[in-house]
Amino acid sequence: QVQLVESGGGLVQAGGSLRLSCAASGRTISRYAMGWFRRAPGKEREFVASISWSSNTYHGDSVKGRFTISRDNAKNTVHLQMNSLKPEDTAVYYCALGRYLSGTDNQREYNYWGQGTQVTVSS
Numbered sequence: 040q041v042q043l044v045e046s047g048g049g050l051v052q053a054g055g056s057l058r059l060s061c062a063a064s065g066r067t068i069s070r071y072a073m074g075w076f077r078r079a080p081g082k083e084r085e086f087v088a089s090i091s092w093s094s095n096t097y098h099g100d101s102v103k104g105r106f107t108i109s110r111d112n113a114k115n116t117v118h119l120q121m122n123s124l125k126p127e128d129t130a131v132y133y134c135a136l137g138r139y140l141s142g143t144d145n146q147r148e149y150n151y152w153g154q155g156t157q158v159t160v161s162s
């Protein structure tokens with residue numbers, strides 16, 4: 040059974056940084072894309088970043104230049120480094136395991152999801 044567990048969320052002031060981690064079990068992630076999504080209060084879940092099996096990355100426009108997705112296949116883990124955080128980054132952040140090799144912003148191409156970790160950015 041595949042399980043994804045996010046960690047690293049918390050409360051941070053605007054301009055600060057956080058590093059989220061997602062540990063996978065039940066499947067080796069090295070042959071799959073991984074992604075991060077987020078859901079802000081009252082909004083739909085939106086794409087944040089994805090990484091292909093070969094570590095090609097794709098970041099959403101709202102986080103480009105501030106967030107960086109990476110993967111550590113040896114530890115079956117994916118990370119999201121978040122810098123220059125803004126209050127509008129406040130959301131529950133979800134890790135997802137893709138169906139295929141290539142990263143994508145299409146939520147339908149991810150078939151396993153974590154429970155999420157809360158990130159709150161104060162102004």
